[in-house]
Amino acid sequence: MRAQPQASHYVGGQYVESTNGADLVSLYPATCEVIAHLKAADDQVLASAIATAKAGQKIWAATSLAERGRVLRKAAEILRRDNRDLSVLETLDTGKPLQETLVADAASGADCLEYFGNLAPTLTGEYIDLGGSFAYTKREPLGVCVGIGAWNYPIQIACWKAAPALACGNAMVFKPSEVTPLTALKLAEALSEAGLPDGVFNVIQGFGDLGAKLVSHPDIAKVSLTGSVQTGQKVAALAGESLTKTTLELGGKSPLIIFEDADIENAVSAAINANFYSTGQICSNGTRVFVHKDIRDAFLARLAKRTQAAVLGDPLDEATHIGPLVSKPQFDKVLSYMELGQNEGARLVCGGGEARVAGLEGGYFVEPTVFAEVRDEMRIAREEIFGPVMCVLDFTGEEDVIARANDTEFGLAAGVFTKDIQRGHRVIDQLEAGTCWLNTYNLTPVEMPFGGHKKSGIGRENGHAAIDHYSQIKSVYVEMNGVEAAF
Numbered sequence: 027m028r029a030q031p032q033a034s035h036y037v038g039g040q041y042v043e044s045t046n047g048a049d050l051v052s053l054y055p056a057t058c059e060v061i062a063h064l065k066a067a068d069d070q071v072l073a074s075a076i077a078t079a080k081a082g083q084k085i086w087a088a089t090s091l092a093e094r095g096r097v098l099r100k101a102a103e104i105l106r107r108d109n110r111d112l113s114v115l116e117t118l119d120t121g122k123p124l125q126e127t128l129v130a131d132a133a134s135g136a137d138c139l140e141y142f143g144n145l146a147p148t149l150t151g152e153y154i155d156l157g158g159s160f161a162y163t164k165r166e167p168l169g170v171c172v173g174i175g176a177w178n179y180p181i182q183i184a185c186w187k188a189a190p191a192l193a194c195g196n197a198m199v200f201k202p203s204e205v206t207p208l209t210a211l212k213l214a215e216a217l218s219e220a221g222l223p224d225g226v227f228n229v230i231q232g233f234g235d236l237g238a239k240l241v242s243h244p245d246i247a248k249v250s251l252t253g254s255v256q257t258g259q260k261v262a263a264l265a266g267e268s269l270t271k272t273t274l275e276l277g278g279k280s281p282l283i284i285f286e287d288a289d290i291e292n293a294v295s296a297a298i299n300a301n302f303y304s305t306g307q308i309c310s311n312g313t314r315v316f317v318h319k320d321i322r323d324a325f326l327a328r329l330a331k332r333t334q335a336a337v338l339g340d341p342l343d344e345a346t347h348i349g350p351l352v353s354k355p356q357f358d359k360v361l362s363y364m365e366l367g368q369n370e371g372a373r374l375v376c377g378g379g380e381a382r383v384a385g386l387e388g389g390y391f392v393e394p395t396v397f398a399e400v401r402d403e404m405r406i407a408r409e410e411i412f413g414p415v416m417c418v419l420d421f422t423g424e425e426d427v428i429a430r431a432n433d434t435e436f437g438l439a440a441g442v443f444t445k446d447i448q449r450g451h452r453v454i455d456q457l458e459a460g461t462c463w464l465n466t467y468n469l470t471p472v473e474m475p476f477g478g479h480k481k482s483g484i485g486r487e488n489g490h491a492a493i494d495h496y497s498q499i500k501s502v503y504v505e506m507n508g509v510e511a512a513f
């Protein structure tokens with residue numbers, strides 16, 4: 027097995043194996059070859075991860091802000107040093123093309139570690155003059171945080187959770203998706219090499235039941251989940267029982283609105299990035315592409331031509347643009363939506379089914395697919411597919427398209443293409459979405475807070491905003507005079 031880790035879990039600064047855990051297998055989605063055989067954490071591994079995190083957190087919280095920052099920045103350097111190996115591992119685990127993983131996965135994780143490493147020394151309190159007396163605030167860690175990841179950006183998600191948590195002096199127990207367990211272990215190794223005290227960042231493998239056990243553990247101060255709305259609802263309900271703090275990064279069905287004055291070539295590029303990058307497995311994807319009727323035909327013609335030129339193939343070949351979907355359940359789900367779109371009466375512009383890649387016949391490849399003449403009420407336009415399926419919808423009026431764009435339970439992201447800057451900002455102001463792009467799509471630099479409105483989530487990752495979700499303020503009033511009382 028070409029990606030077998032030393033052991034399944036990383037606890038207390040070392041690899042550990044569970045004796046009683048269920049089998050957990052990682053497949054290379056391009057061939058279905060088993061690349062690693064792991065075991066889910068049993069109760070003993072779970073207990074030791076929480077115990078070591080509690081002990082490690084005390085040491086880490088007492089470490090100076092400057093030193094915390096140095097450790098995170100060193101870990102960023104290590105991810106950059108090892109970027110190629112990490113990218114190959116991420117490609118094997120997820121099936122995403124190496125062309126992407128080389129620039130978007132460990133690389134963005136490194137940016138995140140560096141950013142929060144730089145922010146760490148600034149996480150001080152404030153002095154508040156009360157006219158004689160005064161108050162000050164301290165920014166304190168929460169304690170042991172749980173991170174639970176989805177399978178589409180495994181190491182990036184682990185970094186987006188670990189970096190702000192650790193900058194604030196917390197410890198973390200991270201559970202990757204059972205489908206992509208491998209690269210979070212490498213992050214744990216990198217953090218140890220960078221000098222993080224043992225127990226401050228731990229990775230334990232398992233299925234949804236382990237996630238639920240972690241969330242309901244009495245020693246947990248916070249949980250941050252990236253996953254579906256359904257899992258988010260379960261996690262929020264469990265966390266609510268003990269009022270454990272939550273950050274939820276959930277699904278979406280985001281609108282991308284292209285007005286008649288847009289640069290068509292740029293708009294087509296954005297629609298491609300918003301639907302086919304990572305084989306469409308991105309939460310913020312702009313899967314409802316509203317195109318003004320005046321430019322619809324020109325837009326669709328360019329889109330079809332460019333989509334048909336995409337190279338599907340071996341993800342390890344750097345010329346490949348589109349790899350397979352991550353798993354058989356995801357493959358079956360996406361194919362069923364491709365069929366549903368045709369049954370619902372949408373016009374298939376290109377793609378629409380399974381793709382055959384010579385030499386990789388067992389892989390979960392599907393064609394990048396564009397449906398036109400999609401109507402708002404169709405299920406392909408309402409439900410998150412999480413695959414390369416773009417729905418193109420027509421519009422003419424600005425108010426009408428805003429109302430239609432907002433007519434969804436989700437609110438993760440949105441995009442607008444127009445050369446009219448007043449219209450651009452006016453429309454963005456009215457869109458119910460946590461992250462918006464004007465004249466581009468799907469760029470998520472670490473400096474910019476990321477998260478959802480409505481059912482797409484609670485809280486924010488990245489940017490200064492993330493700090494508020496991994497720390498708590500203590501206010502201290504200092505009396506400099508006597509104390510008066512009524513009696």
Ligand code: NDP
Pocket residue numbers: 174175176177178179201202203204205232233234235236237238239241251252253254255256257258260261274275276277278308309310410412438478482483
């Ligand atoms: P899931 O919701 O199925 O799983 C997410 C994680 O939660 C996995 O680690 C899963 O474990 C775990 N889990 C499952 N059940 C429970 C439970 N009851 N309690 C605690 N943890 C549980 O999502 P996917 O992994 O299928 O990822 C796809 C989804 O994630 C999409 O909806 C997508 O939009 C969303 N997503 C959101 C992002 C954002 O930032 N907003 C970014 C990326 C994805 P296991 O895998 O072992 O079942």
